[in-house]
Amino acid sequence: NAGVMQNPRHLVRRRGQEARLRCSPMKGHSHVYWYRQLPEEGLKFMVYLQKENIIDESGMPKERFSAEFPKEGPSILRIQQVVRGDSAAYFCASSRSTTEVGEQFFGPGTRLTVL
Amino acid sequence: KQEVTQIPAALSVPEGENLVLNCSFTDSAIYNLQWFRQDPGKGLTSLLLIQSSQREQTSGRLNASLDKSSGRSTLYIAASQPGDSATYLCAVKGISSGSARQLTFGSGTQLTVLP
Numbered sequence: 001n002a003g004v005m006q007n008p009r010h011l012v013r014r015r016g017q018e019a020r021l022r023c024s025p026m027k028g029h030s031h032v033y034w035y036r037q038l039p040e041e042g043l044k045f046m047v048y049l050q051k052e053n054i055i056d057e058s059g060m061p062k063e064r065f066s067a068e069f070p071k072e073g074p075s076i077l078r079i080q081q082v083v084r085g086d087s088a089a090y091f092c093a094s095s096r097s098t099t100e101v102g103e104q105f106f107g108p109g110t111r112l113t114v115l
Numbered sequence: 116k117q118e119v120t121q122i123p124a125a126l127s128v129p130e131g132e133n134l135v136l137n138c139s140f141t142d143s144a145i146y147n148l149q150w151f152r153q154d155p156g157k158g159l160t161s162l163l164l165i166q167s168s169q170r171e172q173t174s175g176r177l178n179a180s181l182d183k184s185s186g187r188s189t190l191y192i193a194a195s196q197p198g199d200s201a202t203y204l205c206a207v208k209g210i211s212s213g214s215a216r217q218l219t220f221g222s223g224t225q226l227t228v229l230p
Contacts, residue, residue: 035220042221042223059217111156
């Protein structure tokens with residue numbers, strides 16, 4: 001029973017390029033959450049998605065960032081025209097439950113470095 | 116807006132000591148509180164989850180308590196070992212509108228257990 005999978009684990013981009021981060025939730029989980037951990041800071045919520053729907057994107061930067069969770073395939077966090085300040089660890093979590101008490105399980109993260 | 120604070124930011128103890136990590140949160144309207152462990156460059160491992168109706172949870176040498184009314188939680192680690200060295204994160208899932216799905220994290224306590 002594989003856990004939450006994220007790839008790539010490490011990603012290096014030059015300023016202005018695009019970054020695509022992938023997250024495959026645990027089997028049977030249809031709720032996906034993305035969090036960002038900036039250097040020396042705590043994890044901050046970015047976006048919550050269900051299949052084909054963005055439910056809460058209150059933590060997403062207004063520009064350059066987008067997320068999707070298609071009917072088939074992994075959830076994608078896309079960062080266009082990356083800047084050095086985007087360098088961070090990006091974590092994905094998934095949950096099974098539709099109730100608020102459901103536990104979130106985290107993936108290993110993708111560490112993005114922008115040169 | 117929910118804020119989560121963890122004290123101390125860093126802690127160093129000799130092997131075998133019992134220790135307590137503290138977590139406080141500003142909004143007591145929560146569904147649950149979760150303690151995680153994060154090793155350097157790695158993802159998050161869930162240690163204990165306490166539902167709002169519970170007072171404590173235990174797993175092996177770990178015991179977490181929750182006092183929702185005062186907005187506090189403690190993580191007690193008995194007979195610490197060098198392998199316990201990691202950053203410990205506290206996170207709450209709030210009830211308030213807009214935060215029902217996301218976790219709000221503290222900045223963590225970096226624990227070092229000296230052999």
